[in-house]
Amino acid sequence: MESEKYKQGMNVRREVLGDEYVDRAIDAATDFNKPLQDLVTENCWGEIWANDALPKQTRSLITIATLAALKAPTELKAHVRGALRNGCSAQEIQAVLLQATVYCGVPAGIEAFRAAKEAIEEWQKG
Known part of the structure; x- marks a missing residue:
């Protein structure tokens, strides 16, 4: 189940990096590195990049x-x-x-x- 921050992060990530780039990263995720993709999407993109202070x-x-x-x-x-x-x-x-x-x-x-x-x-x- 995706959190609201994850969903928001995915939207911002796609907006900044483009669907093609994000799809490639997500599609290439394995059991080993999928937790990293989730962490990046939720925290880097959903927490930091989604903040409108900058x-x-x-x-x-x-x-x-x-x-x-x-x-x-x-x-x-x-x-x-x-x-x-x-x-x-x-x-x-x-x-x-x-x-x-x-x-x-x-x-x-x-x-x-x-x-x-x-x-x-x-x-x-x-």
Whole structure:
């Protein structure tokens, strides 16, 4: 039985990342990692992203900076696409990544720019 937070989280997750991405993640879930998908949907998306204290554009940019710091290129690509879906511009993403590079280190920035460039180019191709 899905909680209300889970349902709300799934709606926000789909809004930000797109149905195709979310369906792929959910469909690929196994008995081993399904609890992780449930946790992410209910807590990350249903608790944090569904909170309207910050606009989704701001949340996207914060998430991109955090993922750059963590050197998490796969998740960063997904959230760059999400930021673009949320109305962030490539220039805003670039500015956040430059800021993150200064504070997180050049290797982290290089990795983040590489991942973001790929996601932005895919987005622009449609």
